[in-house]
Amino acid sequence: MTFKTKRRWRTVRDYGLGWTLAFIYLCIVRGEGTIEQGSVQFEFWDSIITSLLMGPLFGAISGFSHILMMEYGYKQVSLLKLIIIRAVYVLLFLTAMILLAFAFYGCEMKLIAFAFEPGSFAIYFYILTVDIFMFGLMQVSMYFGGNNLAKLLTAKFYTPKEEERIFMF
Template identity: 45%
Template sequence: MFEKDNFGNMDVSSKNRRRWRIIRFYCIGWTLAFVFLSIVRGIGTEELGKLKFDFVSSLYIAFTIGPLMGLISGAAQILTEERIYKRITIRKLLFIRFLFTILFTVVLILLAYGTYQLYFGISIDIFSFASDRGSGAIYFYVFSVDLMLSVLRQVNLMLGEGNLYKLFLGKFYTPNEEKRVFMFLDLQSSTELAEKLGHIKYSMLVQECFNDLGTAIPDNAQIYQYVGDEAVITWDSNTGIENQNCLQAFYSFKKLLAEREDFYMKNYGCVPFFKAGVHVGIVTVTEVGKYKKEIAYHGDTINTAARIQGKCNELGSELLLSETLKNELLSKRFRFTEMGAVALKGKKGKITIHSVSQNGPQKAIA
């Protein structure tokens, strides 16, 4: 019999889903890459080396090696994102990448040789196989695919998880309306921290905080923007409201910062503290920019969420949300305290705001 923290379970589940998406991306990418290679080399061309395979045989190899290489590349990407990136210098990162490329090539040769033996029973030794005529072109192709998939992964991270695919489909080419939840998350006492730490170390602090934010929030959330020491997070309305994901994300982030208190105190002499405002409503989403494209959200919902966050210090609360959002949430994990109807800067009318606090971690017995 043991107890589990729901937030902890959510973090683990979210991390596992994110890892699965990375593995899936690389498995599909490598499989398609080898299928493309089979088409190019197997239709209307003749192999120059000792190993000659028709198109169908090449497909057997592609569908065997592709997923295996995807698993290796995906695992390496997960390790890089979670354990290595931003933890070491760029010089060490490039050196590790170089070592991975060498190891990757060796593994590719071993997998390809084993696959050929499994399906066709080739009689040449592995060294002759690796140096067969035309192998150099294949190695160059593999390196190019590896680079392309890594670049696509970085672009996907920059646009927000899943948005690259939607961008290719043209979903954002014309403005569309969506109902979304927005959270504005702001680092408190930022001016004092910047004066105390200096600009470089302060930037490192903000960078570290946002790295932790990416780790803490569930995969159903999208980090829309970083604006100085402020982050804007968004969910589609159903996902953000379900299981109170939009509120749980804030407390998961707060919990992670608390767990890393020793690290922050040792390196920056403080423990960062954030306050947030949350609202739900209709926004317009579209692709903007000609030479620097960006997926942008427009609408009063975003402005309202930002103004709510701006009331945190005045109302003495770390997390505020609009009554509109509060009425859509069904929760026993959180307490809501009405702070009254307040005037928000730039808005004519008043809006009722509620303060949020935890009832305490929900526990389950297994």
């Protein structure tokens, strides 16, 4: 496998893992000791299983969109336009999530009423925040390099270290 292919799969893996963990965290926060405000009631363990199934799926979709955006638009588009494109993607992503949740839970209410249930805006805000965080983390990782992000977080990035190298002409 080439370096480019490995980087693509690593991006998809990171997004899949990130979205799965984010969905599980949301289930734990909303499922333990809280009462749903809307008419749709989610069972805790059903939500965990749904998170384990849908997290990698949405992570793969989000990862592939990130790859497409970085490979075909990163150099030609300004950062502001890149953020606008990502915002449009997040709106489409949220719409797809709402449609899948509506189909999965099969409520007797209309789609619009399901989408604007009390408490759903907190979930939408959470998803938006997670996507912005993961997008920003991937941008920082691309800027500093994949292995240098951990060094930056542990304050070893700016510490110089002596190396022995051989130069051949």
